[in-house]
Amino acid sequence: MTVAENVAYGLTVNGMPKKQAAEKAGEGLKMVGLEGFGARLPSELSGGQQQRVAVARAVVLEPEVLLLDEPLSNLDAKLRRHVREEIRKIQQELNLTAVYVTHDQEEAMAVSDRIIVMKNAEIAQEGTPHDLYERPISAFIADFIGDSNLVDCDILSTDEASTEIRLGSKQIHVPIGTSLKGQAQAVLRPHHLRLDVTNRDVPFQGEVTYAAYLGNEIQYTVQGDFGELFVINQAVGQPISVGQTVGIDISIEDLRLVPCDA
Template identity: 80%
Template sequence: MSQFEKGSVHFDAVVKKYGAVTALKQLDLSIEPGQLVTLLGPSGCGKTTTLRLIAGLEGATDGKIFIGGEDVTHLSATYRKVSMVFQSYALFPHMTVAENVAYGLTVKSMPKKQAIEKAEQGLEMVGLAGFGERLPSELSGGQQQRVAVARAVVLEPEVLLLDEPLSNLDAKLRRHVREQIRKIQQELQLTAVYVTHDQEEAMAVSDRIIVMKNAEIAQEGTPHDLYESPNSAFIADFIGDSNLVECDILKSGSDGTEIQLGAQQLMLPVQTDLKGQAKAVLRPHHINLHPATEKDALIGEVTYAAYLGNEMQYTVEGAFGELFVIAQSIGQPIKVGQSVGIGMSIDDLRLVPMD
């Protein structure tokens, strides 16, 4: 096995069925060593099934699974070099924090004294030095989740698996714990596979995101790629806030693509294979609102306005439908009922198919 292969994960046409229900459709997947890759998608899309197949908690119906270049398709979870962090923490309430972290090491026949020493090192890594003698019930939810991370990391896995690890925490704590998870993963250069349905969480921690829909991959790429270049209306809507406005493609060539958006014709500096009707992706913070004039091709009426301290949020309705707009200018808010002109940069517009 080469050093490059160590920690890699590969799925070769993996299928998973539960009776007549197909949970995964011929999944081809590659995760490179040292990357944190997030499986993202709505409930029932196949992301947790994929994670459980890597862990060996489920068996593939068809296809092959490789970890570190080794075929582990028929290898039980016990013999796979992976560790898993669960949503529920799964700490033993009668054991101390250090004993919880050391548990997997003692199961592997490491002497208890040595296992506790290594557990203390793991707790220091997650910012819990000195907490080893406490019971889990004496810790906050965020601290308990960090204990679960330490327990997984001290086993020195080739692949760290995290199944919705932050879903039981409040928003502020989620941000803090996810930063620590990302820091640990980068410092140890661990391969990590992270499952969540929260797109902001995925954007914050990932080297690469795999968005799943209906038991298959809808699109994969860096957070920047998925946000800036969605390949479908589903991705545009799922990754960040977006407005999807119907438009007509008039022509496309080497000089760009001309579209009809409402009463306005725009030449976009991109080429596309799309023809006829499409959807234009308008991100809320890429839209500019100003008092309407006769020169404006796109005009709407503000039907909702909310002050959020560092920004204003508006809903604007017009012939094009409804737009959600985020404005950083909060000095002179636009009032509900006011008629506004709608401006945008053509460099920020993206086109996706109608479906």
């Protein structure tokens, strides 16, 4: 079968007139960026293009439940973003349930109302993308959903609204309560850390050991008072040199506490 016939196959099997099925197939191919490819054979397409044909063939059926298992894994980054946006748009327009399996955390957060993170065939945490990123319940989730620095700390005291912890050699007041006691880990997101080249009024110190300019941000590795930290800085016009000593300022209100993983 041609690409168009592949996409229209489910429609024609379900009794849709061939002309209408061909029109729907054309719409599906346009959605996945393959407009004009309908007359080709699947063997004439790349692996990524074949994968997009499969997505189109499923979506044109307008199913009540759509299962997508790594549907974009063979696509380049720009096309992956386009197709996932179209899948999300169709899912909302058709009001269908989609179960979307992926190892790409950014992709999961972009398309999901709710995310289930699996670990060793068990549910590690379930919630909205915001819940999993901002309120991880374990070091595994904090490390898996987005970049994070996990730093050992000691919980000194806590109540419903605040917690006193020892981080490195400093005692810090954190404006959140916790049920944790004793040793724990502080979750420090890379963009919640600020590097201060003046070293004034900053509780922690470190040395920049690596810097990578990525256009819209600079990524740093800093060896500091409590180990190696990954830091993302949006101030691309003011780069910090490798080997420079810096102060490390932590956004305390964004700090989260999780138990030490066994």
